[in-house]
Amino acid sequence: MTLKLGVIGTGAIGQEHIRRCTKVLQGATVVAVSDINVEGARAALSRLGLQAEVYADGHDVIKSSDVDALLITSWDPTHEEYTLAAIAAGKPVFCEKPLAMTAAGCRRVVDAEIKFGKRLVQVGFMRPYDTGYRALKKVITDGTIGEPLMLHCAHRNPAVPESYTTDMAITSTLIHELDVLRWLTNDDYKTVQVVFPRVTSKSHSRLKDPQIVLFETQKGIRIDVEIFVNCAYGYDIQCEVVGEEGVARLPEPSAVQMRRSAQLSTSILTDWKDRFIDAYDVELQAFINDVSKGSLTGPSAWDGYAASVAADACLKAQNSGAIEQVELPPRPAFYDKA
Numbered sequence: 497m498t499l500k501l502g503v504i505g506t507g508a509i510g511q512e513h514i515r516r517c518t519k520v521l522q523g524a525t526v527v528a529v530s531d532i533n534v535e536g537a538r539a540a541l542s543r544l545g546l547q548a549e550v551y552a553d554g555h556d557v558i559k560s561s562d563v564d565a566l567l568i569t570s571w572d573p574t575h576e577e578y579t580l581a582a583i584a585a586g587k588p589v590f591c592e593k594p595l596a597m598t599a600a601g602c603r604r605v606v607d608a609e610i611k612f613g614k615r616l617v618q619v620g621f622m623r624p625y626d627t628g629y630r631a632l633k634k635v636i637t638d639g640t641i642g643e644p645l646m647l648h649c650a651h652r653n654p655a656v657p658e659s660y661t662t663d664m665a666i667t668s669t670l671i672h673e674l675d676v677l678r679w680l681t682n683d684d685y686k687t688v689q690v691v692f693p694r695v696t697s698k699s700h701s702r703l704k705d706p707q708i709v710l711f712e713t714q715k716g717i718r719i720d721v722e723i724f725v726n727c728a729y730g731y732d733i734q735c736e737v738v739g740e741e742g743v744a745r746l747p748e749p750s751a752v753q754m755r756r757s758a759q760l761s762t763s764i765l766t767d768w769k770d771r772f773i774d775a776y777d778v779e780l781q782a783f784i785n786d787v788s789k790g791s792l793t794g795p796s797a798w799d800g801y802a803a804s805v806a807a808d809a810c811l812k813a814q815n816s817g818a819i820e821q822v823e824l825p826p827r828p829a830f831y832d833k834a
């Protein structure tokens with residue numbers, strides 16, 4: 497059976513997800529879309545050579561009897577409202593990160609899903625679907641490097657626009673590490689501190705760049721994450737896990753090694769879309785397959801909530817300079833892995 501998807505938000509990632517669901521992946525088609533810019537939505541479909549119902553209001557996509565499941569790719573402040581409406585309609589929903597603008601908003605989604613009585617929400621955290629992160633997770637889970645003691649991570653972008661501010665280093669950038677590092681270590685954060693080194697001359701007045709975020713987890717693992725969004729040289733994601741018996745690193749994306757002009761070199765990616773292109777395919781194929789099987793297994797509403805609770809503590813730590821507590825309540829049994 498082909499899963500009929502409705503997509504709310506036809507901006508950059510909305511168009512990418514429509515393309516992959518209709519031209520790359522198996523088992524799904526897009527039957528309805530909406531965007532606040534209706535003409536933009538029509539133009540996006542036309543560029544992709546697709547026909548689908550176009551609605552001005554996302555709620556009409558959710559209500560459509562033709563739509564089996566939803567992809568929410570509209571701008572951040574609309575995610576909670578549309579996800580809650582999808583749950584109320586009893587339809588599975590893939591919601592791009594963040595699940596909501598605040599931890600309280602994410603909690604409302606968690607509570608609505610538990611009340612409904614069945615998992616309906618997958619959050620668009622794609623890194624657990626990345627081949628490199630999966631290989632790293634396997635080494636940790638197998639016990640090959642012993643118990644993890646420390647993680648050294650970096651999230652570097654070549655440059656960001658003037659509209660990118662200090663807090664967005666947490667809410668737009670670190671949010672992916674907040675999810676994937678919980679998943680990698682099978683642990684939750686206990687405390688966080690944010691340290692600001694010397695500011696790069698490439699930044700602007702509303703952005704302190706770089707930043708170093710220091711976590712202690714419940715098991716006592718120490719994690720440092722460098723966020724450097726004007727690093728100039730490329731889009732570079734690093735993760736090194738130091739265990740009791742060895743060290744494991746996230747593999748570099750594959751690139752041709754060259755010997756030329758007395759130099760040994762490999763190129764570095766510059767665009768996040770290229771770095772995780774395969775992971776996006778795998779995460780959405782998993783959503784399509786899981787919906788068809790009737791049970792979701794990807795990043796849950798609880799994972800969206802946990803990342804948001806940690807993000808709130810990071811924002812507090814940015815402002816206070818102090819070590820702040822990450823107060824995540826116990827996970828409801830509803831979200832225990834099957």
Ligand code: NAP
Binds near residue numbers: 505506508530554570
């Ligand atoms: P974008 O290009 O600005 O697209 C957002 C789209 O949503 C725009 O077309 C916008 O229209 C539309 N929109 C705004 N309000 C709406 C509403 N009330 N109902 C329906 N559509 C509405 O941004 P993007 O880069 O695609 O990001 C979209 C979402 O995906 C964001 O939440 C972002 O955080 C997330 N994202 C996730 C990843 C990831 O790695 N997982 C990567 C990129 C983005 P206008 O342009 O007319 O305002």
